[in-house]
Amino acid sequence: GAVVSQHPSRVICKSGTSVKIECRSLDFQATTMFWYRQFPKQSLMLMATSNEGSKATYEQGVEKDKFLINHASLTLSTLTVTSAHPEDSSFYICSAREFRGLYEQYFGPGTRLTVT
């Protein structure tokens, strides 16, 4: 099946700094990628949808200036958490979509962000 990777798998940063998370589709081209966030004991929450070469679409309540998304190529999307605060500590999961007669979404392994 299609493989999506994320880097780093876990990161610890100090409050006020920025952190970049990379998401790559390894064996397919993804015109659309998604970013989700998951807090402990909760389900995944969709943050934004990004299409290659255009601005991301953010879900209601997600600050676009805080969570910068760049989808510069068909295999790479990045999420930058700017001026991170402890409440941004979460599990961030990216997903890439491929069309195989039907749209299929594949998920990365996730990035655990801890802001101290």
Add this chain to the structure above:
Amino acid sequence: DAKTTQPPSMDCAEGRAANLPCNHSTISGNEYVYWYRQIHSQGPQYIIHGLKNNETNEMASLIITEDRKSSTLILPHATLRDTAVYYCIAPLSGNTPLVFGKGTRLSVIA
């Protein structure tokens, strides 16, 4: 997305079949039903999807009722590694992102 309803948790003995139900009574004619699972601290893993007919792959079987208002995911011989949260999702269209509900936490017990 069509609203889906799943039991919050289920237990299953190792080696037995795990039958996970999902209610999607508001599903429309062209909405597929997808099943994913999430093992602790990992990204969701695709299991299977279907529209009308029953489907089977190397991981599981999906049984969809004739009226399409509900479905059951069957893991034929559950192992401890199948312990996870299982999500049933019926996206509005093939073009919309998957939106996750609370899912069913399946515990496979030795």
